[in-house]
Amino acid sequence: MVESENGMHHSLIMEDRKRLSFSGVKDILSFEEEAISVITVMGKAVIRGENLRIESFVQNSGDLIVEGKLHALVYLNEDSQKGGIIGRLFK
Secondary structure, rough: OOEEEOOEEEEEEEOOOOEEEEEEEEEEEEOOEEEEEEEEOOOEEEEEEEEEEEEEEOOOOOEEEEEEEEEEEOOOOOOOOOOOOHHOOOO
């Protein structure tokens, strides 16, 4: 388990691609049945799937439980949020 500067741990447990227990979540940015965007102690992440639902989120502890058909979990670089590939080409 990784501990961030604020002492919050970050870990993931996926069960049968149907349930994701996620610690170290600071906030939920957006939620749809196909994608959930979150800010974690390790950066921004997107959970993709079908029929996604948030079973629980405890902001004080940073614990998030997501259920549904899970397809992917992707961490986003800070650079990718600054204009994408076009922005990087014209630096």
